[in-house]
Amino acid sequence: MRQKRFILQENEIPTHWYNIQADMPNKPLPPLNPATHKPLDADDLSHIFNKECSKQELDIEHAWIEIPEEVREKYTYYRSTPLVRAYAFEEALGTSAHIYFKNESTNPLGSHKINSAIPQCYYCKQEGDTNVTTETGAGQWGAALSYAAKLYGLEAAVYQVKISMQQKPYRSAIMRTFGATVEGSPSMSTRAGKDIITRDPNHPGSLGTAISEAIELATTTPNCKYTLGSVLNHVALHQTVIGLEAEKQMEMAGEYPDTVIACFGGGSNFGGIAFPFMRHNIKDGKRTEFIAAEPESCPKLTRGKFEYDFGDEAGYTPLLPMFTLGHDFKPANIHAGGLRYHGAGMIISQLIRDNYMHGVDIPQLESFEASMIFARAEGIIPAPESGHAIAAAIREAKKATEEGKEKVILFCLSGHGLIDMTAYESYINGDLQNYSITDSEIEKNLEDVPQFDINEIEK
Amino acid sequence: MRQKRFILQENEIPTHWYNIQADMPNKPLPPLNPATHKPLDADDLSHIFNKECSKQELDIEHAWIEIPEEVREKYTYYRSTPLVRAYAFEEALGTSAHIYFKNESTNPLGSHKINSAIPQCYYCKQEGDTNVTTETGAGQWGAALSYAAKLYGLEAAVYQVKISMQQKPYRSAIMRTFGATVEGSPSMSTRAGKDIITRDPNHPGSLGTAISEAIELATTTPNCKYTLGSVLNHVALHQTVIGLEAEKQMEMAGEYPDTVIACFGGGSNFGGIAFPFMRHNIKDGKRTEFIAAEPESCPKLTRGKFEYDFGDEAGYTPLLPMFTLGHDFKPANIHAGGLRYHGAGMIISQLIRDNYMHGVDIPQLESFEASMIFARAEGIIPAPESGHAIAAAIREAKKATEEGKEKVILFCLSGHGLIDMTAYESYINGDLQNYSITDSEIEKNLEDVPQFDINEIEK
Known part of the structure; x- marks a missing residue:
């Protein structure tokens, strides 16, 4: 019988998180104090965050950060999560691609968070x-x-x-x-x-x-x-357990991903699955493609501007170097609430500038159509956020089929959609719509972003 | 690190279901044609059910029935389910008991069904x-x-x-x-x-x-x-994958259950986890206790009568030998909708008569209190049905603690309660209540049950 689920033993669960900052050829620009415009240090951050996370946030030296024993103990209540070869989904698509998903939907509370x-x-x-x-x-x-x-x-x-x-x-x-x-x-x-x-x-x-x-x-x-729950470096750091597990599990499956896909809100689920594989692009010459699937209505990766901007609407956070639509951007009321955020994390933003990854924009209806195909094949109703990753995976699978290639696609199923059934009901009843946004609307919204000369700071 | 989750490899997933009827010292009484009062054969059943299930329903010869290859293929999309040592739950209870649960809540659609x-x-x-x-x-x-x-x-x-x-x-x-x-x-x-x-x-x-x-x-x-989805023999038969897996997983954990507990609606989740272990009581002299947790408001196991009765309100089904509250019993509107059924399956009813198992009655509030303790410890919000099993497990754990025993308790977490959050909201707001039922109400409702002399049929 063909094996579908790859699961690690408890002693194979990662002992360290992977900190991609240490390996990045160009480090992320530093966050700035909005009053002084001086780079922040961990002490500045620790007025808001706990000290350890403040330290992790700015750590550009250590590629591996130990997971505390007591955290690993809690992880083992539900980890490893299954890596699944989605045969039924592949058959529904009629694709030549091999599609794997890392199933974070079986976690307590139903997502990677x-x-x-x-x-x-x-x-x-x-x-x-x-x-x-x-x-x-x-x-x-x-x-x-x-x-x-x-x-x-x-x-x-x-x-x-x-x-x-x-x-x-x-x-x-x-x-x-x-x-x-x-x-x-x-x-x-x-x-x-x-x-x-x-x-x-x-x-x-x-x-x-x-x-x-x-x-x-x-x-x-x-x-x-x-x-x-996202955006910041230390959050993506913690989420790298996903990708580190997936790396071992793909090995069990005897394959290595040509494409890694995740939906994108602030970047934690994306970074979680992508960074451990991306280190092999950075260090070992692998050529995996990394795709962040964002909503068409909140297109910061593909149509935002790289600027120093606030992480919040009121301007309480440090200034962060990010692809942004402007910190007071009001996203359309799409059901993928977790993707309604104006900016991308600092690491991600730098990785995009350096062409290690790219974004794709998914219309709301395409995300639900993709979720329906997946649900009916695999029996799991995806979170509307995850539907964006599935839609991107379908696009890639179609390309592979057209090219007649056995491309290996891995995506993260970040969560289930059982709490989102009103959204599915609306979709089935034909009551959902797409929301697009014009260039001039984006331009206008970016006017409020504090203006810096990025080149100046990079020196 | 102490191991919490026990998971089987794909090739260890059962190849056969276990049919306890073949091993029962006293077989269930036959279902009867309501018009002729003659025992039914598989042909009679196959007007309603598919032929294979009709055959399985009445099979008292074969203890092991092969799971078709194509069904196993589908099972391996999500099985084995984890057997979990509930350390956090034990700690919350302060019990000396070892509590394990078989987690069917991570299945597609969130339950054992x-x-x-x-x-x-x-x-x-x-x-x-x-x-x-x-x-x-x-x-x-x-x-x-x-x-x-x-x-x-x-x-x-x-x-x-x-x-x-x-x-x-x-x-x-x-x-x-x-x-x-x-x-x-x-x-x-x-x-x-x-x-x-x-x-x-x-x-x-x-x-x-x-x-x-x-x-x-x-x-x-x-x-x-x-x-x-329950009540009938072939449904419980299919569910024995749960107990057969759990048996191997308990072996991995190096323990054997003193007590096996499941909630009880028609008996499929109960039979699923219990029958594989019960065969060792029947055949190998084990003395595991089997407890079926039913709602206080629908107490067919503890306060119903063993009679031939219909499986449905209108009287379309064959007459089944069952512990029943009367086929037109109207259960109170408790949130554990899956337990609102008037009768117990034929196998279960015979096993109760032969003292291989027994029922306990759980008030609605006790079931939610138990679910809250479990959820806050293990991070899984149980289905209101499963809350009954958890409440019974807490009762047994308390007994073990009082007796200073390391009793091994295994229960089936038949499903999650994410779709039942209105019930939890009501509980948290203090809006839920218990529903009890008087002996005379039960007596009265049993008046409509067709009257047979069971002793006569047993000859």
């Missing part, structure tokens, strides 16, 4: 914090953070993007099941939220806005740290 | 059917059947218990995602449904009612077979 929630809460606990706060879009990160906080006896407060909260009411129930406090963002509980509501009472919220609120809470609450 | 949906649809396809129909309560079975039907290119029509459909709207969306037609039951699309609605326009539905409707559709539609 738990991989970083656990270490972030672990470090906070170690450093004497009692509270954590965060933002969440679709709620995948908020749910994971709520559970991880409970594991370490921390109180969690989550700002959830209002539109996503309304679209996916079950997710806030999940967070409350784990004892978290959940606020729809923009909320009246912070100055940032109040300002936004005052300007625009019907603001649907965005990750940028929710981040502003959570940071404000963290900086005004004793022993409370802010945690982030 | 797929294990029987696949072979049932496979056999229908093999025998030339084009359509399948069924009933579903919470929707776990309907979802699994919809996907399995799609895998084999069959059209599926599902009657979902109306109250469950309202409580869990996402489940019908899942079924529609897989292309199934979904009707709330009682519906106006069958005579049985119309009769019930006429008598009681606000009838919330029950599995018994939905079964009547599905059978009526199957018997009035060409090339359409009825499929059932």
Whole structure:
């Protein structure tokens, strides 16, 4: 019988995360203090984040960072996740490609997010914090953070993007099941939220806005740290367990990916699966193609500008060197709430500049069409976010078929869509639409980005 | 690092299902034709079910029935499921017991139901059917059947218990995602449904009612077979993959269960995990205790009567020898929709008479309290049905702690509760209640059961 699932033994689960910064030929530009425009150090970051993550964030020296024993202990509750050869999906497509997916949907809380929630809460606990706060879009990160906080006896407060909260009411129930406090963002509980509501009472919220609120809470609450589910370097670092496992599992399958694909919001799931393979492009001359699948309606990778910009709407974060649509960009209300973010992480942005990877834009309807094909073949209903990766995989599979090639495609199934059934219902009923955006709209939105001469800083 | 998850290689997945009927010292009494009161043979059943399942239903000779190669091929998309040593749950309870759970919640569609949906649809396809129909309560079975039907290119029509459909709207969306037609039951699309609605326009539905409707559709539609997700012998037979895997996995863990626990609706998940272990009680003198956890509000195992009764409300099924509360019993609207059924399967009923197992009654609030403890420890939100097994496991763990024993407890986590978040929300808000039932209510409901002298039939 042909083998479909490749699973590692507990003792094969990675002992170290992979820090691609150490191997990058051009390091990411430094984050800047918005007041002084001076590069930040770990001490600056640790007013918001725990110390260890602040250190990891700026570490450009160590390619391998040890996973604390207690974090590995928690990982082994659900890892390794299966690497699956998607024979049924291949047959549904009639493709000559070999398609593998790394299934992070069977994780606690149904997505990859738990991989970083656990270490972030672990470090906070170690450093004497009692509270954590965060933002969440679709709620995948908020749910994971709520559970991880409970594991370490921390109180969690989550700002959830209002539109996503309304679209996916079950997710806030999940967070409350784990004892978290959940606020729809923009909320009246912070100055940032109040300002936004005052300007625009019907603001649907965005990750940028929710981040502003959570940071404000963290900086005004004793022993409370802010945690982030994507964008930052240390989050992608934690997620590299995905790719490191997948590397061993692909070896078990006797293949190596020609193409690695993941959906793209802030870059943590993408970096998680891609970076461990990308190191072989950087160091060993491999020529794997890396594709980040973003929504057509939020095209920062393909149509954004590389600039120093804020990570949040209100401008509380450091200035980050990123491909951005402008920090006050208001993404369309697509169901892939986790992809509604205006910028790309610093590492990713540099890797795009250096041509190690590229983005593709997926219209909402194409993502759901792809998800339906996948679900009916493999029996797993994908998160709308993951649907973007599947759509990109289908495009690549079609190309391979046309060229008659047995191309090996690996994508990350970052989560399941069981909490997103209203979105599927809308799709089936023909009520979903695509949202595109014009160049002039993008131009206009970029006007608010602080202007720097990047070349100047690179010197 | 202590090992938590035990997973089999693909070539260790069972090649045969275990048919406990062949080993039972006292065989189940035969199902009877309601008109003639004569025992039924496989031909009689095959008007409703596919031929192979009809044969399996009455097979008291073969202890091992081969799993068709094509079914095993589908099983290996998601099996083996993990056997997990629940250290975090043990720590939350402060128990001396060793608690293991077999995690069927990571299956496609989130429950054990797929294990029987696949072979049932496979056999229908093999025998030339084009359509399948069924009933579903919470929707776990309907979802699994919809996907399995799609895998084999069959059209599926599902009657979902109306109250469950309202409580869990996402489940019908899942079924529609897989292309199934979904009707709330009682519906106006069958005579049985119309009769019930006429008598009681606000009838919330029950599995018994939905079964009547599905059978009526199957018997009035060409090339359409009825499929059932529990109660019958062949369904429990297919589910024995769970226990057979668990047996090997417990061996990997170096332990053998003192107690095996599962929630109980019709008996398929219970039989699935219990029968393979029970064979060692029957044949090898093991003394494992088997506990079926049923809702306090639907106590057929502990307070029902052993009688010949119909499997459905309208009286379309054969007469089955079962512990029953009466085929027109209206269970309270608890959230564990899959446990709202009036009777126990034939095999289970005989095993209870012969003291190989017993039932326990779990109040709704106790089941949710148990689920909350489990969720916060293990990160998996259990289906409300599975919450009953967890509550029973907690009771047993407490006993073990009081006795200072390292008792080994194994339970089946039959499914996750991500589609049941409204139930958790109600529980957290204090809006849930217990439902008990008086002896005289049970007595009264049993009056409609056809009266036979069981002793007479046993001769």
